[in-house]
Amino acid sequence: MDYMRDRMKAMMEMPGNPNGAEMRAFNSALAVYCRSMPWPMFNNVKGKLEPEQLEPIIAFYRERERVFEFQVMPKHADPEVLIELARKGFYQSGFHSTLFxxxxxxxxxxxxxxxxxxxxxxxxxxxxxxxxxxxxxxxxxxxxxxxxxxxxxxxxxxxxxxxxxxxxxxxxxxxxxxxxxxxxxxxxxxxxxxxxxxxxxxxxxxxxxxxxxxxxxxxxxxxxxxxxxxxxxxxxxxxxxxxxxxxxxxx
The missing domain is CATH 3.40.630.30 (Gcn5-related N-acetyltransferase (GNAT))
Structure with missing residues (x-):
């Protein structure tokens, strides 16, 4: 989250923000969006998700007409959140690993x-x-x-x-x-x-x-x-x- 936040800041600070980069915090979750780059890397949600924040997050991307993804860590895999994601038309599409x-x-x-x-x-x-x-x-x-x-x-x-x-x-x-x-x-x-x-x-x-x-x-x-x-x-x-x-x- 730290490196992505800094990368997005760099784009947002360009004169006129030509890429249309945005970040928004939803409590402990971070949503990133880039108008000029539709790829998941620049259009995703990281961090701890809360059931009541899902609709505002979805609305954030819906207003920008952008397909995005939620990135759910095992530590933050709240069953209530996952059930609500499924109800809202989302599905688990894959896995991604972090090594250290x-x-x-x-x-x-x-x-x-x-x-x-x-x-x-x-x-x-x-x-x-x-x-x-x-x-x-x-x-x-x-x-x-x-x-x-x-x-x-x-x-x-x-x-x-x-x-x-x-x-x-x-x-x-x-x-x-x-x-x-x-x-x-x-x-x-x-x-x-x-x-x-x-x-x-x-x-x-x-x-x-x-x-x-x-x-x-x-x-x-x-x-x-x-x-x-x-x-x-x-x-x-x-x-x-x-x-x-x-x-x-x-x-």
Whole structure:
């Protein structure tokens, strides 16, 4: 929630708020919305849900004509809330895992031909190209991805990385550190470079950098049972919890 709140603040503070970014607190729940980006990452509800807050939250997105999702942690899986979500036409569509480890000075040799370094200020278009191609986003949106990440990258706590394979840009990763905790917020590898150990190397680099920054905890999220999940376990991370994703049955 901390990293998402800071990312949304960065977009909201852009002159004129061109992305139409909004955040609203509903007691302990946080709803985020972005007019220019319809993806679930920018249109979801996190935190503790309360039965009486469900209708106001739904109305918030209905007014903006936006499909969104509720992200329900096991700790906050109140049966009354889940029953009410079902009554309101939502269903559990999947699972998403959060893994964690202690920040530590990991030392591990990089795979042959691989180098990792901090992304430079002039390289955000390159970052965006990898981000789009690796995640299946159309390259027409490369400029928007570059600009939205450039404004985040200059804020305190954010670190962007690029991995090169035989000197060719191959993968990117992001970390947000605040206080004693760091979050690995994003990572992606171009299809032709997958299977070379890039994501494991980027995880180890971020865990080491989190330690150097004074953090005690490192967390990351991924699809349950995915290759990312396996890489996180190889990096020494273990499962903290698996949250449930609830979406509207009819969109």
């Amino acid at each position: 480890t202690e920040a530590q000075p990991i030392e591990a040799a990089l795979p042959e031909g691989i180098t990792i370094r901090a992304l430079q200020d002039h390289e955000f278009m390159q970052y965006a190209a990898i981000h789009c191609e690796a995640t299946g986003l159309p390259l027409e949106g490369q400029h928007y991805v570059a600009e939205n990440n450039r404004i985040v990258g200059c804020r305190p706590g954010w670190r962007y990385y690029i991995a090169l394979c035989d000197d060719e840009p191959a993968a990117v990763a992001v970390m947000y550190a605040e206080g004693k905790a760091a979050s690995c917020t994003f990572a992606a590898t171009l299809p032709k470079f997958r299977g070379r150990g890039l994501q494991l190397a980027l995880l180890r680099r971020r865990i080491r950098d989190a330690y150097a920054a004074g953090c005690e905890l490192v967390v990351a999220q991924c699809a349950y049972g995915s290759s990312s999940h396996a890489n996180m376990e190889r990096a020494g991370m273990r499962l903290g919890y698996t949250r449930a994703t609830w979406k509207p049955l009819v969109t």
